[in-house]
Each structure stands twice: as structure tokens, then as C-alpha cells.
Amino acid sequence: MTNVTLNPQQPKTAEMAQRMDEVKGRSLWADARTRFLRNKAAMVSLVVLVLVAGFAFFGHALSPWDNETIDWDVLGNVKEMGKPSLANGHFFGFDDSGRDLYNRVVQGTRISLMVGVVGALIAVFVGTTYGAVAGFIGGRVDNAMMRFVDIAMSIPYMFVLILLLVVFGRSIGMLFVGIGLTAWLDMSRIVRGQTLSIKNKEFIEAAVATGVPWFTIIRRHVVPNLLGVVVVYATLLVPQMILTESFISFLGLGVQEPLTSWGALISEGTSTMGYGTLWQLFFPLGFFVISIFAFFFIGDGLRDALDPKDR
Amino acid sequence: MKDVTAPILRVDDIKVWFDVKMPGSWPWTKPRKLKAVDGVSFELNPGETLGIVGESGCGKSTLARAVMQMAPVEAGNVVWLGDELVGLDTGQMRKHRKEMQMIFQDPLASLNPRMTIGQIVAEPLKTHHPNLSGAEMKDRVRDVLDTVGILPNLVNRYPHEFSGGQCQRIGIARALVVDPKLIICDEPVSALDVSIQAQVINLLMKLQEETGVALIFIAHDLSVVKHISDRVMVLYLGNVMEIAPSAGLYANPMHPYTEALISAVPIPDPKLEAAKEVMLLDQDLPSPLNPPSGCVFRTRCPIAEPRCAETKPTLAHKGDDHQVACHLR
Ligand code: SF4
Numbered sequence: 307m308t309n310v311t312l313n314p315q316q317p318k319t320a321e322m323a324q325r326m327d328e329v330k331g332r333s334l335w336a337d338a339r340t341r342f343l344r345n346k347a348a349m350v351s352l353v354v355l356v357l358v359a360g361f362a363f364f365g366h367a368l369s370p371w372d373n374e375t376i377d378w379d380v381l382g383n384v385k386e387m388g389k390p391s392l393a394n395g396h397f398f399g400f401d402d403s404g405r406d407l408y409n410r411v412v413q414g415t416r417i418s419l420m421v422g423v424v425g426a427l428i429a430v431f432v433g434t435t436y437g438a439v440a441g442f443i444g445g446r447v448d449n450a451m452m453r454f455v456d457i458a459m460s461i462p463y464m465f466v467l468i469l470l471l472v473v474f475g476r477s478i479g480m481l482f483v484g485i486g487l488t489a490w491l492d493m494s495r496i497v498r499g500q501t502l503s504i505k506n507k508e509f510i511e512a513a514v515a516t517g518v519p520w521f522t523i524i525r526r527h528v529v530p531n532l533l534g535v536v537v538v539y540a541t542l543l544v545p546q547m548i549l550t551e552s553f554i555s556f557l558g559l560g561v562q563e564p565l566t567s568w569g570a571l572i573s574e575g576t577s578t579m580g581y582g583t584l585w586q587l588f589f590p591l592g593f594f595v596i597s598i599f600a601f602f603f604i605g606d607g608l609r610d611a612l613d614p615k616d617r
Numbered sequence: 618m619k620d621v622t623a624p625i626l627r628v629d630d631i632k633v634w635f636d637v638k639m640p641g642s643w644p645w646t647k648p649r650k651l652k653a654v655d656g657v658s659f660e661l662n663p664g665e666t667l668g669i670v671g672e673s674g675c676g677k678s679t680l681a682r683a684v685m686q687m688a689p690v691e692a693g694n695v696v697w698l699g700d701e702l703v704g705l706d707t708g709q710m711r712k713h714r715k716e717m718q719m720i721f722q723d724p725l726a727s728l729n730p731r732m733t734i735g736q737i738v739a740e741p742l743k744t745h746h747p748n749l750s751g752a753e754m755k756d757r758v759r760d761v762l763d764t765v766g767i768l769p770n771l772v773n774r775y776p777h778e779f780s781g782g783q784c785q786r787i788g789i790a791r792a793l794v795v796d797p798k799l800i801i802c803d804e805p806v807s808a809l810d811v812s813i814q815a816q817v818i819n820l821l822m823k824l825q826e827e828t829g830v831a832l833i834f835i836a837h838d839l840s841v842v843k844h845i846s847d848r849v850m851v852l853y854l855g856n857v858m859e860i861a862p863s864a865g866l867y868a869n870p871m872h873p874y875t876e877a878l879i880s881a882v883p884i885p886d887p888k889l890e891a892a893k894e895v896m897l898l899d900q901d902l903p904s905p906l907n908p909p910s911g912c913v914f915r916t917r918c919p920i921a922e923p924r925c926a927e928t929k930p931t932l933a934h935k936g937d938d939h940q941v942a943c944h945l946r
Contacts, residue, residue: 331733331774449644508727512791515685516741517707517714526740530731 338534341611348607351600358597362419365412371396373409374564390585398589401571402578410566411589417561418548418568418594421481422601425547428486430540433493438532440494441501442524452498455491463488467550471559481560485550489543496539497532504531534612541608545601552594568594624660625798625831626684631657631693633676633683633855637906651906653679655855656693658932663798666825666832668846668863670839670878672902676855677835681801684833685717686710698798715745718792722804724784728776734787735772738762741795761790765820782813786820793824801833806841818845840882843867848938851875854905854913857932861939871941873918912944920945 342348366372377400390399390407398407440451467484474480504510505528513523552569554560561567568590575587632655636648653676661667669677682688684695686702695702697713705713718741721727728737738758742749749757759769765786767779776784785805792800802821806814822845825832836842842849843863850860851874859872870876877898884890898917903909909916915925925944932940 329771329774331771331778333733333775334730334777508721508723509729511687512719512721512727512788513740514687515714515719516744516791516795517711518740518744519707522744526732527729531729 338611342607345607345610347603351603354596355600355604358415358593359419362412362415366409369397369406369408371406371409373405373413376404378404399585401586402574402583407586407589410571411593414566414568414571414590415593417565418551421551421567422544422548425482425485425489426540426543428482429489429493429543430536433490434497434536436490437494437497438501441498442505442528455494459491467554468559471554476559476562478561481551481554485547489547493539493543496535500532500535501528504528538605538609538612541601542605545598548598625663625698626661627696628657628659628684629694629696631683631695632691633679633688634691635689649906652855652908653905654683657857659850659860661799661831661833664825664829664831665848666834666846668842668849669833669835669852670842670849671837671852673837674902674905675852677852678803680852681803681833681835685719685801715795716797717799717801718795718797720788720792720800720802720805723808724781724788725776727788728784730776733773733775737787738791738794741791745795757794761794764793765790781809782816785809785817789820796828797830799831799833803835804837807837814841821845839878851878854903854908856913857942858914859941862937865937865939871935871939871946872943873920874914
């Protein structure tokens with residue numbers, strides 16, 4: 307093919323350009339990363355969250371004690387002898403049953419984070435698939451699928467969750483099922499809306515016009531453009547999951563002994579508040595509050611970084 | 618040997634109807650038919666440019682999509698290089714898509730924001746020549762980018778790093794990369810600044826000269842089409858009003874609607890412009906859901922007669938390849 311000369315200078319510039327190295331482009335992802343890295347609150351939160359996760363998975367290595375052994379000497383007199391102390395290795399003191407609270411918090415953090423992350427992943431996976439299918443197929447299928455979501459959303463889910471736990475027994479598995487049943491609904495709505503708007507973009511039409519097969523269109527054109535929204539809502543879903551789990555556990559319906567979670571620990575802490583053993587409340591509560599805040603700040607930061615509308 | 622002068626594309630009495638649900642209607646009520654394109658026929662010769670003009674909502678974009686088999690064709694034929702396209706499944710249609718490409722109205726929106734322009738331009742190649750090696754593909758992409766006036770070393774840039782005019786050039790490169798025989802340009806310049814419009818149109822004409830590609834050039838404005846088209850087709854509410862060689866249409870418009878469109882084009886001479894009589898069309902475009910009986914233009918036609926409401930005028934030859942659909946002309 308011959309060069310088209312648009313103006314007399316062009317061949318020269320084109321030649322020079324050929325000799326020059328290829329210019330690197332700035333992708334939207336790279337843009338988003340720069341914006342995210344510049345967001346101080348989100349970066350601090352990220353560090354905090356990494357520390358909390360490190361605490362959850364490696365925290366027990368720092369302590370000479372474990373989370374099961376009951377110290378019978380302390381048991382009767384937790385208020386006086388169970389105080390947090392660096393000297394005897396019980397950094398967070400004892401819980402009301404005479405166990406090392408530090409290791410209990412490590413265990414609770416691990417379970418709460420796991421519930422949050424796994425729950426969010428399930429919700430994101432189910433919701434994204436459901437929403438993307440509804441949005442992409444459209445028409446009557448979309449209508450039926452989304453009306454079902456509307457109906458499911460109108461059911462008071464806390465009530466259903468509590469009923470499920472009472473009827474089928476309290477277990478982590480049931481908790482996942484209960485939370486997962488409802489959490490994907492929002493996600494599917496968001497993804498469906500997003501898919502609809504992407505589907506009507508001209509670059510999809512361009513791909514159809516050139517005859518790109520439809521599954522390639524989904525993989526190459528729809529999914530990458532959905533990813534931003536999915537990532538943002540996934541990070542915002544995690545704290546929501548943790549909050550729900552904690553609330554259920556606080557009611558005593560969620561995670562059962564000998565397992566524990568932030569909600570269960572906070573629940574224990576509040577019940578012994580009257581005896582003056584405030585550390586039993588403040589340590590789990592501190593971790594809980596800090597982590598939830600961190601998750602929300604990161605989610606916000608990601609949204610600011612990824613959502614093209616706010617730019 | 619194929620006859621060189623045989624048309625590459627023949628569209629025969631094509632009809633595109635959309636189902637429209639009235640807001641607030643029950644799910645089981647029958648949707649109404651919107652006749653977006655209602656019996657349009659034309660032919661396109663190799664290397665020719667056909668301009669399609671009409672107000673927004675007259676069905677010109679739908680017509681283009683119907684040719685590409687991207688809109689539901691209710692009736693009629695589209696014959697491409699001797700092959701009937703209507704009713705082909707996506708697989709059978711794919712091999713024809715290589716030869717007919719499309720350029721879109723919104724240059725930025727027609728490029729996937731997550732792909733580099735190199736990947737975007739390579740997509741038709743990947744679809745239709747999957748056996749090409751990566752290096753060959755890259756060479757071809759750089760070549761085409763160079764042809765449309767984009768520096769080939771920018772292949773790794775993303776669409777948002779380019780201006781509207783540049784994005785449209787990239788869109789043209791994507792259409793050009795598989796050496797098509799026809800490029801359908803759906804209002805390719807309406808979203809661009811006037812100065813850049815001319816550049817893009819000149820580029821298209823230049824490319825046509827070099828590659829002999831045929832163009833269908835859609836616009837809502839006669840002045841844009843005038844420069845580039847060999848023949849111009851005027852659409853109104855999904856019906857052809859007039860179709861004629863470009864020069865003949867501008868010198869001697871026969872349909873009242875074409876006259877109105879031409880009188881609305883500003884003349885670049887203040888005296889003539891002041892003296893000119895602008896035919897203003899009162900009233901809005903009637904709803905295509907409920908088109909007027911008889912001649913679809915009669916509600917706005919300044920010379921309408923009673924019989925216009927009764928029978929629909931058919932396209933009649935008026936010499937010199939000039940066809941008009943009007944009872945009085
Ligand atoms: S047929 Fe009648 S209404 Fe239609 S354009 Fe001609 S004169 Fe006007």
C-alpha cells in the first residue's frame with residue numbers, strides 16, 4: 307500500500323516516526339492505578355488492611371499461647387488477673403472463659419475476613435453472571451430475570467436469614483447460604499445495567515459489523531469494560547458481608563463456639579462490660595471498626611479511580 | 618469473468634419493521650410496528666459513492682444496518698456480489714462481512730476504550746485472516762494507520778489519547794484493513810468540527826481513488842454529501858423521495874422535500890444568501906408509528922393536493938437516471 311501524502315511534511319515525519327520506538331500508551335487501567343495510588347486515604351487503608359490480614363494469618367506465631375487452653379487460675383478472677391499484659395505474653399488479656407484473648411481475636415479476624423471475602427466472591431460471581439446474561443440477552447428473558455430479582459429483593463432478608471439459621475441449625479455453611487442468597491441481587495442489578503449500556507455502545511456494533519463471533523465480543527469487549535464496576539462493588543460488598551455476619555453472630559445465631567468471629571467476640575465483650583473487663587470489648591471492636599473503615603475507603607478509592615463518570 | 622459494471626450491491630424493496638411496545642401497555646398486548654424502512658430499492662456500482670440524506674429518524678441508519686444484516690429485515694432482498702444476504706445465519710454472513718465494513722457516527726464511542734488502537738485496527742484482520750502471523754498483522758496495521766494519517770508508532774496508544782478527528786481516522790483504518798469492497802459511513806462527520814469534517818471527507822475520497830472501494834455515505838445534511846457523492850438518495854420516513862446523480866439533484870431538484878433541503882443549505886455568498894428564499898418546513902416529522910396515508914410527505918408538502926392523501930406516489934424515471942416519487946413532478 308502506498309503512503310497517502312496529506313501534507314508535504316508528512317512523509318518525513320512518518321519516516322522519522324518509523325525509526326522512533328513505539329510510543330507506549332496510557333491504558334485506562336494505568337490511569338486508574340495512578341489515581342488510586344494518589345488517593346491517600348485509600349493507600350493508608352490498604353496498608354492497614356494488609357496488616358490486619360497479616361495479623362489474621364500469622365498473628366498466632368507471635369504469641370506463646372493458643373486460643374483453646376483455659377487458664378484455670380485466671381478463670382475466677384478475670385477482672386484482676388486477666389488484664390492485657392506484655393510481660394506474660396497475653397497481649398490482649400483473657401476472655402471471660404480464661405482463654406488468651408489475643409489468639410481469640412486472631413481466630414475471629416480470620417473467620418470474619420474469610421466470611422467477608424468468600425461471601426463477596428460468591429455474590430460477585432453469581433450476580434455478575436446473572437446480570438450479564440440478563441443484560442446481554444435482553445428482551446423477555448431479561449424482563450423475567452429482573453422481575454425475579456425485584457421480588458427477591460422485596461423479601462426482608464434478615465428475617466429469612468434468621469429463620470434459615472433457626473430452622474436448619476447454626477453453622478458457617480448455613481450462614482454462607484443465607485448471606486449468599488441475598489447478596490448477589492444488588493450485584494446482578496448493577497451488572498445488568500452496565501451490560502445494557504455497554505451493549506449499546508458503537509464499538510460493540512463495530513465488532514458485530516466486522517463479524518466477530520459473539521462469545522469473542524463478550525470476552526474482548528464486554529467483560530473488560532464491566533470489570534471496573536465489578537471490582538468496585540466487590541470491595542464494597544466485603545465490609546457489608548462482614549457487617550451482616552457480625553450482626554448475626556452478635557445475636558448468637560452465627561458462628562458457634564469453639565469458632566469465633568468479630569461479631570461473636572464483640573457480643574461476649576458487651577455481655578461482660580458490667581464486670582469492668584472492657585478490654586474484652588475494645589480489642590475485637592477496634593479491629594472490626596478499623597477494618598470496616600479500611601474496606602470502605604478502599605472501595606471509595608477504587609470507585610473514584612475506575613468510574614469514568616466522576617472524572 | 619464478472620461484468621465490471623455490474624452493481625456490487627442491489628437492494629430490492631427492503632422493509633425493516635421494529636416492534637414497539639407502548640409505554641404502560643400490558644405485556645401481552647401486541648406491539649405496534651414501526652416501519653423504519655418501508656420499501657427502499659437501489660443499486661450500487663463498484664467504486665461508486667451513494668449519498669443518503671434525510672432528517673434524523675428517517676431510517677437512513679436503519680437502512681445501512683439492514684444492508685449489513687444488523688437490523689431485522691421484514692421483506693425484500695439484499696444481493697451482494699450475486700449472493701442473497703437476507704436470511705443468512707451469522708456464520709454464512711461472516712465471509713461477506715469482510716467485504717463490507719462500517720464507519721460510525723461517534724468516533725470515540727466506536728473504539729473500545731480498553732484496547733490499544735493497534736488491537737482495534739487488527740480486530741477485523743484477526744477475525745477474517747486468523748492465519749496471519751503476529752508480525753504480518755502488525756505490519757498491515759501500521760501500513761493502514763499510515764495511510765489514514767496516523768503515525769504508526771502510536772499503535773500502543775489508547776483511543777482516549779486521540780482527538781475526535783484522529784479517532785475517526787482510526788475507525789477508517791479499521792474498516793480499511795481487510796480491503797473491503799464497500800464501506801458504509803454512518804454519519805461519519807456529524808460529530809466532528811467543520812474544519813475536520815473536510816479533512817475526513819477528503820481522506821475518504823482519496824482512499825476511494827486509490828483502492829476503488831464503494832461508499833455509502835449517510836448524512837443529515839445535503840452540503841456534506843454533495844462533495845463526495847456520485848449519486849444521492851433522499852429519504853423521508855423510510856421512503857425514497859428522490860434519487861439522482863449528485864450534479865442533477867443539486868441543479869434540478871424535483872421533489873418538494875429535496876427543494877426544501879437544498880434551500881436550507883447556506884450559500885457562501887452574502888448577497889445570494891440574503892436573496893435566497895428559504896423554504897421552511899412547518900410542523901415536525903410525523904411519527905413513523907403512524908405515517909400519513911398516501912404520500913408520506915403530504916403533511917408538510919407546500920403543494921400537496923387531495924389525491925396525495927389517497928395514493929402513494931411511486932418512484933418514476935424522469936430521465937438522466939433521475940427518479941422522483943411525487944404525483945405532481
Ligand atoms: S406526492 Fe403530493 S404530497 Fe407528496 S410530495 Fe408530491 S405533491 Fe407533495
